[in-house]
Amino acid sequence: MSSFPAETIARSRVLVVGDVMLDRYWFGEVERISPEAPVPVVRVARREDRLGGAANVARNVAALGGHVTLIGVLGEDEAGASVRKLAREAGIEGELIVDPTLHTTLKMRVLGRQQQLLRVDFEQHPETAALDSIDAAFARHLPNHDVVVLSDYAKGVLTRVEPLLAQARAAGIPVLVDPKGDDYSRYRGATLVTPNRSEMQQAVGRWSSESELTGRAQQLRAELDLEALLVTRSEQGMTLFTDAGRDHIDAQAHEVFDVSGAGDTVLATLAVTRAVGLPWAEAMAWANKAGGIAVGKLGTSVVTAAELAGETT
Numbered sequence: 001m002s003s004f005p006a007e008t009i010a011r012s013r014v015l016v017v018g019d020v021m022l023d024r025y026w027f028g029e030v031e032r033i034s035p036e037a038p039v040p041v042v043r044v045a046r047r048e049d050r051l052g053g054a055a056n057v058a059r060n061v062a063a064l065g066g067h068v069t070l071i072g073v074l075g076e077d078e079a080g081a082s083v084r085k086l087a088r089e090a091g092i093e094g095e096l097i098v099d100p101t102l103h104t105t106l107k108m109r110v111l112g113r114q115q116q117l118l119r120v121d122f123e124q125h126p127e128t129a130a131l132d133s134i135d136a137a138f139a140r141h142l143p144n145h146d147v148v149v150l151s152d153y154a155k156g157v158l159t160r161v162e163p164l165l166a167q168a169r170a171a172g173i174p175v176l177v178d179p180k181g182d183d184y185s186r187y188r189g190a191t192l193v194t195p196n197r198s199e200m201q202q203a204v205g206r207w208s209s210e211s212e213l214t215g216r217a218q219q220l221r222a223e224l225d226l227e228a229l230l231v232t233r234s235e236q237g238m239t240l241f242t243d244a245g246r247d248h249i250d251a252q253a254h255e256v257f258d259v260s261g262a263g264d265t266v267l268a269t270l271a272v273t274r275a276v277g278l279p280w281a282e283a284m285a286w287a288n289k290a291g292g293i294a295v296g297k298l299g300t301s302v303v304t305a306a307e308l309a310g311e312t313t
Contacts, residue, residue, distance in 0.1 A: 004286065005276055006305045012066040012275035014268075015141055017134070018054030018151030018158055018178075020072030020096065021105035021123075022079045022086075025050070030112035042112050049082045050301075051090065052107060053264075054151035057178075060268030060290075061149075062091045063302035066275065069093040069145065071137045073126045073157055079104035095137040099130040105155050114298065125156030138164055146275040147174050149267060150190070154180040165189045174227075174274060178267050179203075184224060192228045192274075194267060200231045217241040228280050232266060232291070240284050247281050252292025265294040265303050 028042040051059045054072050061068040070087060074080035074096050083104060087094045102124040110118040126134075134157060142148070148168050152158045161177075166189065168175045174191035182202040187193050195203060204216040213231075221229040221241055229241040237250040269290040273283035290303045 002282075004305060004309045005273070005278070006065055006309060008276040009065045009272045009305065012147070012272050013145045014058075014061045014066050014068045014147050014149060014271045014275055015071070015138075015145040016054050016058040016061065016068060016149045016151060016271075017071040017138060017164065018057070018149075019105060019153035019155035020051075020055045020070065020074060020083060020157070021053035021107060021153070021155070022083050023050045023052035023056070024048075024079075024106060024108040026108070026110045027114075028110070028112055030117070040112060040117060042110055042117065044110075049086060051083065051086050053105065053153045053155070054149075054157075055083060055087060055092070056264040056302075057149055057151045057268050057271075058087070058092045059090045060265050060302050061272055063304045064268060064272045064290075064308070065305045066268075066272040067093070069095065069141050071095045071097075071134060071141065073097045073099050073102070073130045073134065075102045075104040075124075076100045077104055079106045079122075095141065097126075097130050097133040097137065099126045101127050102130075105153075123155055125159070131157075131160055135160065135163070139167065142167060142171055142173060145173065147176065147271050149271050150175060150177045150187075151264070151267065152178055152180040161186050162188075176267060176271055176274070178263060184220065187226075188224045190224070190226055192230060192270070192280075193224065193226055194230045194232060194263070194270070196263060197231065197233045197236070213239070214241065214246050217246075230270070230284060230287075232263060238266075238284055238288050238291075240280055242280055247284065249285055249288050252289055262291045262294040265301075266291045269303070269308075 025048045027046040028044040030040040058068045058070040106122040108120045176192045177190045207213040240247040266287045269287040
């Protein structure tokens, strides 16, 4: 594989639209059990906020050297303010719409000795006015970008995904979708859809052989009028389905520490490599490398262009 095209990627422009969230981590020590209930007492020593969901995709695009614009919805609250601050620090251009009726989507994790003990989620779906603002922002930003990424975490921002896809297709701008749920007809006309193994099973049912998976994947790709379908399969690597057939790459042999956010890293890497014209197989190879690095890090994290360049063999 050729070297990572960092200089070209520095000119790429990626538009990320989707469910923006904040990942909050409370790290501490567990030294006793509570006298109130049979649960551990965590004495919090360190707190950290990180961009999550679509914002983590955008953060990864920026870390890889691409220019990125993020469209999403926040509440008028402390978590929303933290997202804005972190996005600015990461070099993300943001059109982050405020919906005063909702709480910013927040995933709060409590960790003791690097082990996750508890996760608490706060989430609400945006109101119609916020969705109208998403549509308007998308129409305004679309012409200035090379690739669109739709990051669907089923929190409501992509409720109206079909007209977004139609606009991008009419403009000739490729759209990469990280899907949710089992109704993939919503994503008809996308360029690429990237389900993980369990999401693919939700969409097409369980398969008992590689040939059965290939048949179902190619049928789904044809039904949805996709250029490509990429199934990310954790320790089994990734499998790409296109008109040219099936292309598989094994997972990188890294120690798996934490898989959260690895899909965002994969999606961001696909976006920047496709934005600069790399063929699907090469884009998948770089995405596979990036995902392998990401799972070796704790929590939602980024992979940089320098790390990828250093991973070349």
